[in-house]
Amino acid sequence: MKTRTTGRVLTMVFALGASVTSVAANGGGVAPSANEYRNSCAVCHGDDGRGDGNLVNFLNVKPTDLTKLTENNHGEFPFLRVFQVIDGRSMVSGHGTRDMPVWGKRYVEEMGESYGPYGGEAAVRARVLDLVYYIQSIQN
């Protein structure tokens, strides 16, 4: 019973954290997560997001140029698609193997242990959301 309550409180704290993050990012007041990008994404997508990271030659599929997502989507940033691609857990895998890692799964494994199943999920979403805002900020 006690752990359940703790889990619920944590969920609320993280859900709140996620909405605060999004409000702040929308207002442009807080620097989006450049560090997370550099640590987890730059090896494939390149330091500037142009799809020219160090691992490029070892991949079957060329990493997407992340600075051109808006340009290639009729001038509108494909927010939801980017969120879903990064999270990755809800994508169908009908097109052969996916070279892009499934971050949602990784983050849940990493954070589920500290935050519990519900808190972990909220924390994962906040982390993915942060990356989406970062990618939005590097559009050409």
Ligand code: HEC
């Ligand atoms: C191991 C290499 C690798 C890493 C690391 C990687 N990606 Fe990717 N990513 C790819 C490849 C390859 C694609 C092209 C699509 C595919 O494989 O299906 C891709 C596609 C994408 C897309 C799809 C763009 C579109 O067309 O909608 C987004 C967004 C993206 N990656 C974001 C990220 C973010 C954010 C990170 C870090 C958390 C990351 N990637 C880390 C290899 C990688």
